[in-house]
Amino acid sequence: MSNRSMSEIENEVEAINSIYEGCMSEWAPSIYDVHIPDSSVVVRLSFPSVYPEKAPAVMAVVKGRQELSPQLESLISSLFVVGEVIVFDFIESCREFLEQEGEGPDGADSGSYIDSPEASDVANGRDTGVDPTSSWIASEPVTDRKSLFIARVCRVESAQEAYDNIALLKTDKKISKATHNITAYRIKRSDGVSVQDCDDDGEDAAGGRLMHLLTLTDSWNVVVCVSRWYGGIKLGPDRFKHINSTARDALVKGGFISISKNSSKKH
Structure with a gap:
């Protein structure tokens, strides 16, 4: 497998x-088990050496209904575009397909959100006279080892509009005191030109990961800001999990992506 494909x-x-915590696990080199969220189904995918120039293959349904393999293989074929990663769209389309097939949620814990009074105050920007957050949609707050994460999204049509909204958001007293305000925007202009940018705000590589999420979810004309208040305990890689999960939650709440995403692109 080429270095580019591995990357x-x-x-x-x-x-x-x-x-989706624990969704994908490596079974063997270039072979991954994909645990479809909200179901008991596990699909084993084999990735070719030239991925994403060539689509992954369904090796087996290793947990759940074995007879679903041909339908899931057809699903990949319908979704695949040469040169574009596919797994996120495959997972979301699988969820919709399995719901139609009568595969209900397996009762797994979808995540623990702690809505402390402090988190609620921050989410709603309550200590400012004019609310700079009024044009933004907030995620549920997530706390882990005293660190607090909240994501916000706002619909924008230009890079300048994105910067202006970020600047206004940071005038909120509590948001301005966040340890990091990580941002990314992705815009498709009316003339067909696409523009995007991101800012780590001191959280190394976090902006790029946020941009990767926008790309994976095919989210357009949106700016995302994830605020983190450091609680004094280092979280390691878990901090990126919380950055992405809160950002996704805000994107869902804002209608930029749907929980059961159709195979067609919407944005």
């Missing part, structure tokens, strides 16, 4: 596991 897969696996 594409590793980045995709990392991003997806940040969104």
Whole structure:
């Protein structure tokens, strides 16, 4: 497998596991088990050496209904575009397909959100006279070892509009005191030109990961800001999981992506 292909897969696996914890696990080199969220189904995918120039293959349904393999293989064929990663769209389309097939949620814990009074105050920007957050949609707050993460999204049509909204958001007293305000935007202009940018704000590589999430979810004309208040205990890689999961939650709440995403692109 080429270094580029390995990098594409590793980045995709990392991003997806940040969104759905433990969703993808390596079974063998270039072969991954994909645990479809909200179901008991596990699909084993084999990635070719030239991925994403060539689509992955369904090796087996290792948990759940074995007879689903041909339908899931057809699903990959319908989704695949040469040169574009596919696993996120495959997972979301699988969820929709399995719901139609009567595969209900397996009762797994979808994540623990702690809505402390402090988190609620920050989410709603309550200590400012004019609310700079009024044009933004907030995620549920996530706390882990005293660190607090909240993501916000706002619809924008230009890079200048994105910068202006970020600047206004940071005038909120509590948001301005966040340890990091990580941002990314992705815009498709009316003339067909696409522009995007991101800012780590001191959280190394976090902006790029946020941009990768926007790309994976095919989210357009949106700016995302993830605020983190450091609690004094280092979280290691878990901090990226919380950055991505809160960002995804805000994107869902804002209608930029749907929980059961159709195979067609919407944004």
